[in-house]
Amino acid sequence: MLLRQVIGNVFRRLRRERGITLRELAELAQVSVPYLSEIERGRKEPSSEILAAICRALELELTDLLAEVQFDLATAVRSTLPVRLQTAAIRVQQAPQRITSSPHAYSGTAQAFALVA
Numbered sequence: 001m002l003l004r005q006v007i008g009n010v011f012r013r014l015r016r017e018r019g020i021t022l023r024e025l026a027e028l029a030q031v032s033v034p035y036l037s038e039i040e041r042g043r044k045e046p047s048s049e050i051l052a053a054i055c056r057a058l059e060l061e062l063t064d065l066l067a068e069v070q071f072d073l074a075t076a077v078r079s080t081l082p083v084r085l086q087t088a089a090i091r092v093q094q095a096p097q098r099i100t101s102s103p104h105a106y107s108g109t110a111q112a113f114a115l116v117a
Helices: 003-017 020-030 033-039 049-057 060-078
Strands: 091-099 109-117
Touching: 003 033, 003 060, 020 033, 033 049, 033 091, 049 060
Parallel strands: none
Antiparallel strands: 091 109
């Protein structure tokens, strides 16, 4: 996940939480509606001046924006990490199993294995 995508997601979430339309936020931040839309979709990398303008329009400190971005990034990274199974308590247990299907069919003893936690 790219930083610009996370920033865009945070801006969109905060704008919606405040009940502000895209057009209203664009006017308050003095940026065009299409450009703000591209930022929210993570397609444009906003400059620090644009970030500051959007934060002012949302009545948001830049440090609060960065804290939101950090939280979202950490959450995204954790959700993509592979799950590691604890295998110390798992053992293989061997159990004999008799295989028969009819009196004329092959009959014998096979070994079956099971993982027991």
